[in-house]
Amino acid sequence: MLIGIDPILTADLLHALKSMGHNDTIVIADRNFPASSLARRYLPLSGVDAPRVARAILSVMPLDEDPNPASAMTTAAADGRDAVTKELEQVVGQPISLLAPPDFYAEATKAYMIVQSGEPRFYGNLILRKGVLPPQ
Template sequence: MLKGISPLLNADVLYALRAMGHGDTLVVTDTNFPSDSIARVTPFGHLLRIDNVDAAAAVDAILSVLPVEAVARMEVIGAPDEIPPVQEEVAAVIARHEPTAEAMAGIERFAFYDAAKEAYAVLTTGERRFYGCFILRKGVVPPDA
């Protein structure tokens, strides 16, 4: 246990978040996403996990240490403008941590899979609601004033 760091952030997750550079992306997924097979083709090469919590709790922990400049969400099939509750919850977490981040863009399901394969790493959560899948683009930590 480390002081000031969420206990949800295990050593593998912290390592990956620290290793990411500006513009690298992290895919945060629900339990239905093909996370393991997609994670294998990313530069990080293996699946990261924050089990037993929903997407909002996982993203809250991640954003406690990771600067994010943009977020994308998986669109609902047949209703691309619909924002399910899981996405509303994650959007609220993002707004609290990163109020200047770009608005959450929608990505069609299969295009999301393709984008996930280009990410630095994939992290799966315990989220069981559909469409709990997001792509976070790492921002920068500014110099001290």
């Protein structure tokens, strides 16, 4: 048992987050995303929605300071952002850049890991770019 670690952060996920370097990316995918066929490393978290997974990951992983450290898949909504995208933006705490589906899939294939959530909503997908820890 560890103190202060979100319980959905499994040992495998914590190991992956620790192993990632600056500028590596991790994808949080909805349950319909072809995660296992696209992933270099694949981890299912079936009972958890995408915003919850994002919140847990961001509790231990710094985002890059790049202007676009988080990306989502554009949706059919007028502004390209469905309710799930807006919820993910709230978790991230800043605007998320939008990628057309083919571009999102291409970026996902380059990711360090794809975590497949149980998110039932379409477009519940997010790419996070790891930042650096400040010197201590």
